[in-house]
Amino acid sequence: MAITDRDMGAGLRPSLAPDGWLAALARRAEAVVIPLGALLAGLAVFGLFLLTQGKSPAEFYSLVYKAGFGTWFSWQNTLSRAAPLLLAALCVALPARLGLVVIGGEGAIVTGGLAAGALAGALAGLPGGVGLPLLALAGGLAGAVWIGAVGALRHYRGVNETIASLLMAYIAIALMNHLVEGPLRDPASLNKPSTAPLAEQLRIGDMPGMDVHWGFAVGVLACIAAWVLIDRTTWGFAARIAGGNVRAAQVQGLPVGRLIVGFTALGGACAGLAGMIEVAAVHGSANASLAGGFGYTGILVAFLARHNPLAIIPVAILLAGFEASSGLVQRRMDLPDATVLVLQGFVFVAILVSETLYGRFRVFAPERWRAA
Amino acid sequence: MEGDLGLWAIPLAILGGAIRVSTPFLFVSLGEVLTERSGRINLGLEGTLVFGAMSGYAVAYLTGSAWAGVLAAAAAGSVFGLVHGVLCSLPRVNDIAIGIALMLLGMGLAFYFGKPFIQPVAPDLPAIPLGWWAESPQVQAALRVNVLFLVGIVAAVAVWWMFRATRVGLLIRVVGDSTDAARAMGLRPAVIRTLATAAGGAFAGVGGAYLSLFYPGSWNEGISSGQGLMAVALVIFARWNPIACFWAAILFGGAGALGPALQSVGVTEGYYLFYAAPYVLTLGVLIATSSPTRAMTGAPAELSITK
Numbered sequence: 001m002a003i004t005d006r007d008m009g010a011g012l013r014p015s016l017a018p019d020g021w022l023a024a025l026a027r028r029a030e031a032v033v034i035p036l037g038a039l040l041a042g043l044a045v046f047g048l049f050l051l052t053q054g055k056s057p058a059e060f061y062s063l064v065y066k067a068g069f070g071t072w073f074s075w076q077n078t079l080s081r082a083a084p085l086l087l088a089a090l091c092v093a094l095p096a097r098l099g100l101v102v103i104g105g106e107g108a109i110v111t112g113g114l115a116a117g118a119l120a121g122a123l124a125g126l127p128g129g130v131g132l133p134l135l136a137l138a139g140g141l142a143g144a145v146w147i148g149a150v151g152a153l154r155h156y157r158g159v160n161e162t163i164a165s166l167l168m169a170y171i172a173i174a175l176m177n178h179l180v181e182g183p184l185r186d187p188a189s190l191n192k193p194s195t196a197p198l199a200e201q202l203r204i205g206d207m208p209g210m211d212v213h214w215g216f217a218v219g220v221l222a223c224i225a226a227w228v229l230i231d232r233t234t235w236g237f238a239a240r241i242a243g244g245n246v247r248a249a250q251v252q253g254l255p256v257g258r259l260i261v262g263f264t265a266l267g268g269a270c271a272g273l274a275g276m277i278e279v280a281a282v283h284g285s286a287n288a289s290l291a292g293g294f295g296y297t298g299i300l301v302a303f304l305a306r307h308n309p310l311a312i313i314p315v316a317i318l319l320a321g322f323e324a325s326s327g328l329v330q331r332r333m334d335l336p337d338a339t340v341l342v343l344q345g346f347v348f349v350a351i352l353v354s355e356t357l358y359g360r361f362r363v364f365a366p367e368r369w370r371a372a
Numbered sequence: 373m374e375g376d377l378g379l380w381a382i383p384l385a386i387l388g389g390a391i392r393v394s395t396p397f398l399f400v401s402l403g404e405v406l407t408e409r410s411g412r413i414n415l416g417l418e419g420t421l422v423f424g425a426m427s428g429y430a431v432a433y434l435t436g437s438a439w440a441g442v443l444a445a446a447a448a449g450s451v452f453g454l455v456h457g458v459l460c461s462l463p464r465v466n467d468i469a470i471g472i473a474l475m476l477l478g479m480g481l482a483f484y485f486g487k488p489f490i491q492p493v494a495p496d497l498p499a500i501p502l503g504w505w506a507e508s509p510q511v512q513a514a515l516r517v518n519v520l521f522l523v524g525i526v527a528a529v530a531v532w533w534m535f536r537a538t539r540v541g542l543l544i545r546v547v548g549d550s551t552d553a554a555r556a557m558g559l560r561p562a563v564i565r566t567l568a569t570a571a572g573g574a575f576a577g578v579g580g581a582y583l584s585l586f587y588p589g590s591w592n593e594g595i596s597s598g599q600g601l602m603a604v605a606l607v608i609f610a611r612w613n614p615i616a617c618f619w620a621a622i623l624f625g626g627a628g629a630l631g632p633a634l635q636s637v638g639v640t641e642g643y644y645l646f647y648a649a650p651y652v653l654t655l656g657v658l659i660a661t662s663s664p665t666r667a668m669t670g671a672p673a674e675l676s677i678t679k
Contacts, residue, residue: 101468158664159655162415162468163605167651167658170598174648181644296476303469338483338593345477349459352469356462 023366030364034354035306042350046343055333067328068321076211082320083281084109086219087274088298089305089312090226091147094267095161096307097230098260099243102150104165105271106295107172108143112272113279114176115142117195117286118184120202120279128201135202136276143272144265146172151264155257161264173291180287194287204281215277219316222270226309229266239263271295297323300348319344381510381637388514389629390622391521392587396421396579396596397621398524400603402531403575405614407453408607409535410568411548411561411674412460415471417576418600419478420452424580426486429591432581433494441494442520442581449577450570452478457566467676475600489591497586518586520578525618527575532614544568548672576600597647602654609657611670627653 047057068078091105115138123131150168153159179195186196204214230236242249242256249256274294279286301319305311326340362368400417407414414420424445432441456474460467500522503515535541547554547561547568554561579599584591606624610616631646662668 101472103472153659156664157659158662159658160608160662162472163601164655164658166598166601167605167655170651171648171655174644174651177647178642178644182642299472300476336484336487338480338487341476341480342484343480345473345480348473348476349470352473353459353462353465355464355466358464 020370022369026364026369027366030358030361031306033364034357035304035351038351038354039304039347041354042347043343045350046346049342049346053335055335060329060333063329063332064322064325067325073211074321074324078317078321078324079212079216080282081324082316083213083215083219084274084278084294085298085301085316085320086216086223086312087270087277088294089301089316090222090309091143091267091271091295092299092302093305093307093309093312094226094230094270095147095151095260095264096302097236097239097243098263099246100151100154100260100264101162102147102165102264102267103162103299104147104150104167104169104295105267105298106291106293107165107169108146108268108271109275109278109295110169110172110176110290111146111275112139112143113275113283113286113290114172114179114195115139115272116276116279117198118179120198120285121196123202124199126201131199131202132204132280135280136273139276139279140269140273143275144269147268147271148261148265150268151261154264155260169295176286176290177288184286186285189285189287192287192289194283194285197285198280202280203284204277213277213281215274215281218273218277220313222273223309223312226266226270230309235259235262271298297344300344303348304351379637382633384510384514385633385636386626386629388510388516389633390626391514391517392625393628394621394625395518395521395524395582395587396599397603397606397624398521398528398618399579399582400576400600401606401610401617401621402524402527402614403449403453403572403579404604404607405531405572405610405612405617406544406575407565407569407572408675409548409612409672410544410565411551411672412457412467412565412569413471413604413676414453414456414474414569414572415468415601415604416452416456416474416478417471417573417603418596418598419475419482420449420573420576421580421583421600422596423452423478423482424449424577425584425595426482426489426580426591428577428581429494429584430486430489432585433489433492436495438495438497438585441585442497442578445577445581446574447577449580450574452577453570453573454566456573457569460569461562461566483593486591486593490593494585494591496589497582499586518582520582520586524621528614528618535614545672548674551674576603579603598651602650605654605658608668609661611668612672613670624650624653 050057050060067074069075088105088109091108092102095102116135119135119138123134146168147165150161150165153164154161181193184195185193206213207217230239238254239259242254242259246256275290278290283289297319301312301316305315322340322343326337329335330337330339400421404414404417427448428441428445431444432438452474456470459465459470497518497520499516499518501512502517503512506512535545543559543564546557547559547564551561583595602624606620607617610620627650630649631643634646635643
């Protein structure tokens with residue numbers, strides 16, 4: 001259901017067209033030009049919205065450029081914010097290969113971060129080289145269980161995964177509030193209830209020569225690994241078949257249940273890792289900041305990237321730039337903080353509506369470019 | 373205050389809470405029934421609910437009339453429904469994904485336009501003191517029933533009757549059960565579905581107005597905690613039957629009232645966990661009523677989530 005057939009089928013076509021490179025290029029170009037056009041259309045509609053509010057779209061976009069991408073300083077800010085988006089988007093894109101719409105990545109981020117915050121005390125005596133991987137494992141595992149359960153419910157009980165994953169996100173946040181305000185609360189955290197701060201060697205530091213923490217590199221590597229898994233392995237191939245047609249996959253003897261649970265768990269592990277990274281690199285302890293909306297922006301990133309893990313990297317950086325600039329834009333242009341949400345909403349609608357354009361333009365038809 | 377109600381205070385507070393909390397569930401689920409019976413699912417009703425809460429509050433504050441606020445919320449909701457319906461009529465545009473996008477857009481727009489209305493105080497919707505006969509203030513408080521709750525009951529019966537006995541209801545059902553049959557009859561499924569989604573959005577908007585104009589009775593960005601989403605699950609539980617939606621809404625409202633009810637008698641242990649009760653209940657209900665093999669009884673055949 002949900003993800004269009006075309007989306008799923010796209011990966012099944014032979015990648016090397018027998019009819020020349022121009023035809024192959026035309027086919028590929030469609031998958032880049034249409035989403036890009038939709039993105040621009042969304043930004044244009046938002047520009048019109050700004051005009052109705054008596055604000056200048058030109059000023060808005062030039063401020064976004066300055067604060068998000070204009071200087072090395074703003075690039076570093078943007079890349080740091082992209083880290084959780086990369087991983088949260090994978091939590092949507094991986095299950096999407098099987099035709100599942102999982103939108104509760106926020107829940108896995110929260111459980112992953114919570115697991116890291118809860119275990120940090122027990123691991124405080126270990127050196128960073130041992131403790132950090134264990135912490136990452138705990139975060140990933142917590143996220144994997146959280147979203148993997150959604151996949152299992154989908155396959156074995158027929159529970160709708162979209163609704164179930166979002167309900168699980170609400171449950172995760174309630175659980176976090178309970179633990180952070182109660183059993184796990186650090187008595188020293190007065191204004192903002194938190195778990196005990198992480199030991200110094202369990203913190204994730206910055207990459208050499210820049211003010212960007214290692215979480216960004218982890219996110220990029222995870223996207224590349226996910227691309228290899230989907231595009232270059234038999235598991236990925238099997239998942240794409242099962243996503244296209246479950247019956248056909250079952251007739252072929254593919255383990256559909258294990259694929260569904262495996263891919264949802266893997267997506268959840270990514271989001272859980274994002275939560276762990278937020279705790280170890282940004283907040284220093286688990287608290288309510290974990291539910292900061294990265295999971296929801298991640299949905300938009302994945303859809304804009306059309307669930308292609310490699311495309312997630314530039315899209316996540318772009319949207320992170322918008323989020324990084326929101327503070328400056330609000331102050332300079334006197335706009336409310338929800339402005340970024342409105343922008344994201346317009347872009348989201350535009351990208352979904354653009355699905356209807358595939359196959360409509362003759363320019364992209366391979367037949368037209370077939371070598372004579 | 374007479375404090376000797378003892379443990380009876382808990383079920384009483386839950387009953388009162390169920391009546392108060394259930395109204396948004398009831399309206400959103402009725403709206404979703406209308407939409408889903410026509411063969412589409414609108415997951416964006418959470419966003420419509422929040423936007424309805426904001427617009428209802430804003431208009432009530434600006435005009436001084438709570439009922440004008442309710443009307444404005446219904447109008448805003450139907451616009452969101454109309455947009456959803458029109459966009460989903462385009463070929464290959466997915467109704468679930470559009471719902472998610474409109475949910476985010478609706479919340480974004482509500483927060484954007486709602487900023488100036490967080491401080492001001494808008495007039496409340498009137499409530500009927502059905503507990504006038506009782507001496508205990510707790511009983512009186514529990515039985516202060518809002519007019520919209522009663523309107524919701526009437527609407528549930530009306531929608532049920534519409535599906536059962538009217539031409540409009542039949543048209544929606546035909547379109548929801550078979551696009552091909554509807555086309556063969558000369559109907560235009562996309563138009564009927566779009567109108568049904570718009571009407572559904574209006575219901576969700578009214579549910580939002582109830583939140584901001586009666587209970588909790590103020591506008592802020594945390595006004596809804598997923599009621600719009602839970603209502604979608606509630607519709608599956610209620611098997612697309614408007615009357616069953618009413619009872620399901622009461623049940624969910626009771627679950628939502630559990631935390632505050634326990635807190636009112638001094639139980640604070642695990643306070644935040646009780647807040648999870650409605651979500652756990654929704655998930656449990658989904659697990660219990662779904663099946664991996666057979667289609668759900670009562671489900672519209674064209675609905676994507678049950679195919």
